[in-house]
Amino acid sequence: MEKHTYDPHDMSSEDLLTTRLDNLVSFFRKNSVNWARKHSLWPLPFATACCGIELMATASSRYDLARFGAEVMRFSPRQSDLLICAGRVAIKMMPVLQRIYKQITEPKWVISMGACASTGGVFDTYAVVQGVDQFLPVDVYVPGCPPRPETLIEGVMAIQRQVDRDGLKTSQERGKGLGIVAEPTYQVNVEAVADRETE
Amino acid sequence: MATPDEMVAVLKAKFSSISFDPKPLLMRGEEAGDQIYIRVEPENLVEVMHFLRDDPGTRFEQLIDVTCVDYLNFPEAEDRYGVVYSLLSITHNHRIWVKCFVNDPSPKLPSVIGVWKGADWMEREVFDMFGVVFEGHPDLRRILTWDGFEAHPLRKDYPLRGKGERENYEVVTRDSA
Numbered sequence: 001m002e003k004h005t006y007d008p009h010d011m012s013s014e015d016l017l018t019t020r021l022d023n024l025v026s027f028f029r030k031n032s033v034n035w036a037r038k039h040s041l042w043p044l045p046f047a048t049a050c051c052g053i054e055l056m057a058t059a060s061s062r063y064d065l066a067r068f069g070a071e072v073m074r075f076s077p078r079q080s081d082l083l084i085c086a087g088r089v090a091i092k093m094m095p096v097l098q099r100i101y102k103q104i105t106e107p108k109w110v111i112s113m114g115a116c117a118s119t120g121g122v123f124d125t126y127a128v129v130q131g132v133d134q135f136l137p138v139d140v141y142v143p144g145c146p147p148r149p150e151t152l153i154e155g156v157m158a159i160q161r162q163v164d165r166d167g168l169k170t171s172q173e174r175g176k177g178l179g180i181v182a183e184p185t186y187q188v189n190v191e192a193v194a195d196r197e198t199e
Numbered sequence: 200m201a202t203p204d205e206m207v208a209v210l211k212a213k214f215s216s217i218s219f220d221p222k223p224l225l226m227r228g229e230e231a232g233d234q235i236y237i238r239v240e241p242e243n244l245v246e247v248m249h250f251l252r253d254d255p256g257t258r259f260e261q262l263i264d265v266t267c268v269d270y271l272n273f274p275e276a277e278d279r280y281g282v283v284y285s286l287l288s289i290t291h292n293h294r295i296w297v298k299c300f301v302n303d304p305s306p307k308l309p310s311v312i313g314v315w316k317g318a319d320w321m322e323r324e325v326f327d328m329f330g331v332v333f334e335g336h337p338d339l340r341r342i343l344t345w346d347g348f349e350a351h352p353l354r355k356d357y358p359l360r361g362k363g364e365r366e367n368y369e370v371v372t373r374d375s376a
C-alpha cells in the first residue's frame with residue numbers, strides 16, 4: 001500500500017501535544033467568548049411585512065441560517081440578542097419596537113432588513129416610519145426589496161464580524177449604530193429549469 | 200331578488216316625501232343595471248335604514264361597509280363628504296348603496312349602530328380618517344391612528360407626508376436603552 005504523506009504515527013506524541021495546546025491557548029485567549037457568541041446569535045424576528053417572508057426563507061432548510069448559528073428564532077426579547085427588523089414599521093408600532101429593543105439584554109445588535117425598515121421604502125406617507133434608525137440604533141442595514149436570503153445572511157455575517165471584534169462591549173460602549181451596509185457577495189446565476197418534466 | 204325599480208317603489212310607497220334620487224352604479228364607465236345607490240338626507244337616515252332592514256321586500260340584514268368619499272375639488276360636486284353604506288340582503292340576494300352627504304365645518308351623521316351592531320368599528324374608521332362625527336355612537340374613538348393624532352388623514356387637503364407627526368417622537372439611543 002502506498003504510504004500517505006501525512007501519517008499521525010510519524011509524529012511524536014510530544015509534538016502533537018505542544019502544537020495543539022499552543023494553538024488552542026492563543027486561540028481561546030483571543031477569541032474565546034466572542035467566538036462562541038458569534039456562532040450562537042439568537043435573532044428576534046420583528047417581521048411586520050413582506051420582508052418577514054424572506055426572513056422565514058432564510059431560516060428554512062434551503063438557505064439554512066443554522067449554518068451560521070442563528071437559527072433559533074425567539075419571540076421573546078428576553079431570550080434573544082439580535083433584533084431583525086424586517087418590514088415597514090408604522091409610526092404607531094414604533095413604541096412597541098422601542099420597548100422590545102429596550103427589553104433585549106446586553107449585548108444586543110440590530111439588523112434593519114429591507115428598504116422599508118431602513119428608509120421607509122416606497123411608503124413615503126404620514127403613517128410609516130422613514131427608517132427605524134431615526135428612533136433606534138441600527139448596526140447593519142441590509143438592502144433589497146426584499147433582500148435575498150443570501151443578502152440577509154451577509155448581514156448576519158457582518159454582525160458576526162462585529163461580535164468577533166467587540167462583542168464583549170455593551171452596546172453603550174459601542175456608541176452610535178455601526179451603520180454597516182451589507183453588500184451582496186454572491187452572483188445571481190439564473191438557471192433554466194427545463195428538465196423538470198423529464199424528471 | 201327585487202330589481203332596483205321594485206326596491207325604489209317600496210321605499211317611495213313608505214317615504215313619499217323623500218326623492219331618493221336613485222342612480223345606477225358605474226362600473227368601468229358603464230352603468231350596472233342591477234345595482235343602484237340612493238341618496239338620503241341625514242335626518243331621515245336611521246328611519247330609512249330601519250325600514251330597509253325590516254321590510255320583508257328589502258330585508259337588508261347585513262351592513263357590508265361604511266365608507267366615505269371626500270369630494271373636495273371634485274368636478275360638479277355640491278357637497279364635501281359622501282358617506283356610503285353598502286347593504287346586502289342575504290334573504291333576497293340583492294344589494295343597495297345608501298349615500299348621505301355632509302359638509303364642513305362640522306360634518307355630522309346619526310349613527311346606525313342601533314340598526315346594525317357591526318357599524319361600530321366602521322363608523323370609527325370613517326371618523327378617524329375623515330372626521331365625520333357619528334352622533335349616538337357609544338365609543339367614537341380613533342381606530343387606526345393613535346390617540347394623540349390630530350388630523351383626519353384621508354381628507355383630500357391632508358398632505359401625503361403628514362404634518363410632522365413623526366418628528367417629536369422619542370428616540371431610543373444606546374445610552375437610554
Ligand code: SF4
Nearest residue numbers: 050051114115116146
Ligand atoms: S422592503 Fe420591500 S419586501 Fe421588504 S417590507 Fe418593504 S416592500 Fe416589503
